[in-house]
Amino acid sequence: MAETTEQASDIVEAWLKQEGAINPQKAPRLQELLAKVPRKELISIVERQNALRAALALRLLPREKSIAVFDALDAKHQADIIDELGNADVYEFFDELEPEDRVALLDELPAEIADRLLRSLTKSKRDVTGVILGYPKRSVGRRMSPEVPDIHPDMSVDEALDMLRSQSDELETIYTVPVTRPDRRLVGVVSLREIFTAESGVSIDSIMQEPLFAYASADAEETVRWFLPLDMLALPIVDDSHRLVGLLTFDDATDIVEEADSEDSARAGGTEALQQPYLSTPLLKLVRSRIVWLLVLAVSALLTVQVLDSFEDTLSKAVVLSLFIPLLTGTGGNTGNQAATTVTRALALGDVRTRDILSVLWSELRVGMLLGAVLGLAGLGLATVVYGADIGIVIGSTLFLICSISATVGGLMPIVAKTIGADPAVFSNPFISTFCDATGLIIYFLIAKTVLGI
Amino acid sequence: MAETTEQASDIVEAWLKQEGAINPQKAPRLQELLAKVPRKELISIVERQNALRAALALRLLPREKSIAVFDALDAKHQADIIDELGNADVYEFFDELEPEDRVALLDELPAEIADRLLRSLTKSKRDVTGVILGYPKRSVGRRMSPEVPDIHPDMSVDEALDMLRSQSDELETIYTVPVTRPDRRLVGVVSLREIFTAESGVSIDSIMQEPLFAYASADAEETVRWFLPLDMLALPIVDDSHRLVGLLTFDDATDIVEEADSEDSARAGGTEALQQPYLSTPLLKLVRSRIVWLLVLAVSALLTVQVLDSFEDTLSKAVVLSLFIPLLTGTGGNTGNQAATTVTRALALGDVRTRDILSVLWSELRVGMLLGAVLGLAGLGLATVVYGADIGIVIGSTLFLICSISATVGGLMPIVAKTIGADPAVFSNPFISTFCDATGLIIYFLIAKTVLGI
Numbered sequence: 042m043a044e045t046t047e048q049a050s051d052i053v054e055a056w057l058k059q060e061g062a063i064n065p066q067k068a069p070r071l072q073e074l075l076a077k078v079p080r081k082e083l084i085s086i087v088e089r090q091n092a093l094r095a096a097l098a099l100r101l102l103p104r105e106k107s108i109a110v111f112d113a114l115d116a117k118h119q120a121d122i123i124d125e126l127g128n129a130d131v132y133e134f135f136d137e138l139e140p141e142d143r144v145a146l147l148d149e150l151p152a153e154i155a156d157r158l159l160r161s162l163t164k165s166k167r168d169v170t171g172v173i174l175g176y177p178k179r180s181v182g183r184r185m186s187p188e189v190p191d192i193h194p195d196m197s198v199d200e201a202l203d204m205l206r207s208q209s210d211e212l213e214t215i216y217t218v219p220v221t222r223p224d225r226r227l228v229g230v231v232s233l234r235e236i237f238t239a240e241s242g243v244s245i246d247s248i249m250q251e252p253l254f255a256y257a258s259a260d261a262e263e264t265v266r267w268f269l270p271l272d273m274l275a276l277p278i279v280d281d282s283h284r285l286v287g288l289l290t291f292d293d294a295t296d297i298v299e300e301a302d303s304e305d306s307a308r309a310g311g312t313e314a315l316q317q318p319y320l321s322t323p324l325l326k327l328v329r330s331r332i333v334w335l336l337v338l339a340v341s342a343l344l345t346v347q348v349l350d351s352f353e354d355t356l357s358k359a360v361v362l363s364l365f366i367p368l369l370t371g372t373g374g375n376t377g378n379q380a381a382t383t384v385t386r387a388l389a390l391g392d393v394r395t396r397d398i399l400s401v402l403w404s405e406l407r408v409g410m411l412l413g414a415v416l417g418l419a420g421l422g423l424a425t426v427v428y429g430a431d432i433g434i435v436i437g438s439t440l441f442l443i444c445s446i447s448a449t450v451g452g453l454m455p456i457v458a459k460t461i462g463a464d465p466a467v468f469s470n471p472f473i474s475t476f477c478d479a480t481g482l483i484i485y486f487l488i489a490k491t492v493l494g495i
Numbered sequence: 496m497a498e499t500t501e502q503a504s505d506i507v508e509a510w511l512k513q514e515g516a517i518n519p520q521k522a523p524r525l526q527e528l529l530a531k532v533p534r535k536e537l538i539s540i541v542e543r544q545n546a547l548r549a550a551l552a553l554r555l556l557p558r559e560k561s562i563a564v565f566d567a568l569d570a571k572h573q574a575d576i577i578d579e580l581g582n583a584d585v586y587e588f589f590d591e592l593e594p595e596d597r598v599a600l601l602d603e604l605p606a607e608i609a610d611r612l613l614r615s616l617t618k619s620k621r622d623v624t625g626v627i628l629g630y631p632k633r634s635v636g637r638r639m640s641p642e643v644p645d646i647h648p649d650m651s652v653d654e655a656l657d658m659l660r661s662q663s664d665e666l667e668t669i670y671t672v673p674v675t676r677p678d679r680r681l682v683g684v685v686s687l688r689e690i691f692t693a694e695s696g697v698s699i700d701s702i703m704q705e706p707l708f709a710y711a712s713a714d715a716e717e718t719v720r721w722f723l724p725l726d727m728l729a730l731p732i733v734d735d736s737h738r739l740v741g742l743l744t745f746d747d748a749t750d751i752v753e754e755a756d757s758e759d760s761a762r763a764g765g766t767e768a769l770q771q772p773y774l775s776t777p778l779l780k781l782v783r784s785r786i787v788w789l790l791v792l793a794v795s796a797l798l799t800v801q802v803l804d805s806f807e808d809t810l811s812k813a814v815v816l817s818l819f820i821p822l823l824t825g826t827g828g829n830t831g832n833q834a835a836t837t838v839t840r841a842l843a844l845g846d847v848r849t850r851d852i853l854s855v856l857w858s859e860l861r862v863g864m865l866l867g868a869v870l871g872l873a874g875l876g877l878a879t880v881v882y883g884a885d886i887g888i889v890i891g892s893t894l895f896l897i898c899s900i901s902a903t904v905g906g907l908m909p910i911v912a913k914t915i916g917a918d919p920a921v922f923s924n925p926f927i928s929t930f931c932d933a934t935g936l937i938i939y940f941l942i943a944k945t946v947l948g949i
Contacts, residue, residue: 336869
């Protein structure tokens, strides 16, 4: 049959979706269809399958395509799939990965499988992998490509071009060329484009530039946050003695940013990042990514029960007060979340640093008071009309205070977290909501007791 | 004096921070210090300044550095700074921008200034800018680089290398080379690396590959979400007749993703994205980015007042019920947020598509029920111990139902939003919280009335 590539990928996906194994009689037909699906579509189809079905698709694909697709998956997903594949496939996939991707996969595997896979590598590949494994998790060293060209300042551009041409097979990129002295110390950087457009006979020395670089032990996210906006293709990575040990390419850098953003966005919603596509995540992993936070938040919410319990007397004298509880706590939570979201993002992008804490405090206090003034006046008016002036004054002034405090606290929390060395996203939005809930209730009932005289 | 570059940037930043103009006598010293600060640091310092101080720094910098720094700023920030700069500076900065960055800046400027700037360009630059301006906002055409090389399939690699060398000055990238027929139709793509390592005399035809491409009118975010994971340096962009009109480079692509992620993260926190660094955003803009959402949310929270009002009778008979209001609404909001955050992210990454709505419904319902079972049992136990079995049963079963419903609704909302053509992040977390609050309260009081018989 002659399907278009779109029809082919739809049929493939529908077949894979039928839970369980594929009828062996249908395998040749599926194989034929898979061959029609372009690489980009294949990756996106396989990403959405659970481990069993992803493994099935990989086995049915032609070797080269199968390796390319496996390569493009997240390490967590790769690790799940490995369980479902035969040994021969596993060794081959593992062997074909880039060294830094290999290390990411090893991190996700149980120790004995990781060991077995490591031993399956050739000595030189095992050595390269070992060097990367030696750097701390989340460091640049873990994510760099360890293959680097061997270009010296005294070479002519012609010699450099020849050298790059002959080393090209082993290198991940030849577009950014770090220049080193014979002792491997980094002394400059030059782009292939500059070498390529320079006049014949010119020395590398005369066209190379001061190198930007990062230390292999530096934090990966912090490094890529300043590196990516510079629009460079690759960043030389050096060890503590300033010797070149690798290159961080832009595609590895965008992966790091994407992971960090997924993590921040997950934390802001009070969950852990999934680290693999939603539809291929097993149900219990989804539950596990949420239950801890949910319990922690529920336990902290017991504070609000406590606060209300201690004002039960006031509540029973004026039941009308309880009508506004969700409105007031909700508004406090929203104001706090807005501030926390904005400042967390600014910290991640490097727009705000921990030493800017006073500027942030001053901004958020004023923003909070302005927001509180607007909401407070609206609340005063509305509540007065429906429930009388007393309640109007209580609601209006509570809203003003809650907004001022919540914005300030919400804005400062991410900076405080970062100062004490925690991830700013740890004080996630739901956590701030709960904090604002309890504070807001105390303010509310103190004002109510004063104004209403109960 | 002989400062290190770090000291120099600290001093520069401290000086700039003193509100108001710099003492003219100090300008030469500041200029001397600025010259010591590397480009990467300069960009990050200027990014954090308000328009007045950023303009001051740009005026004090050497021409070339000043252009590079201006170039690296966000379009919104550039537009603010232009107000503070002299005309000569403005024309020069504008002239030096890449065409796609020029268009982004034009979008932020008032029409008459935009017109004046456009007229200041040479005809050829104005034409290129005009082509980009012709594509809809948020389309790929707006973000592509319109300069493309002129390489044909019948050229030899040697001819192609010569051609690239001679065109290099006008091109943004020479690393990804689209191959076109004389009528400008795109027929292939080849990397400089492949041309460079091919044997002399080989034709482009024989080494070029099937091109991946995007239409200039396609949505920019959707395009880069599939393009970036492919780790390519640039993507050919074609018009509706398949004629090559530009290249989307990876650095423009990462900018698009960064903006989209900032927007999603802002929306999840119930604010609008700032589009410029936090510390350089004027106070009233901060307030404006939050007040609309806050008012909308407060108005929807009036629903909770209504719900509680209709149960006032039940409340006054059992004041103890009001103690759990923040805990129950909070937990519902948190569960809904977790689901919404996860699904919104999965939609953005393309892991989930709108047609997966039933799979998501089925997953979230089960996840919600499992979460609800855990929290419900904990609530049942705790509340029974402190407030008796009746209250325990009410709290436990309410928690179970609230979690099941909130997870399902939270998970579906982003998909529903996308289906009706809205931004999935529009149903932001605070919005879902408010919805869950009202639903949760109704469930709570219905169960309470039944169990307590009031």
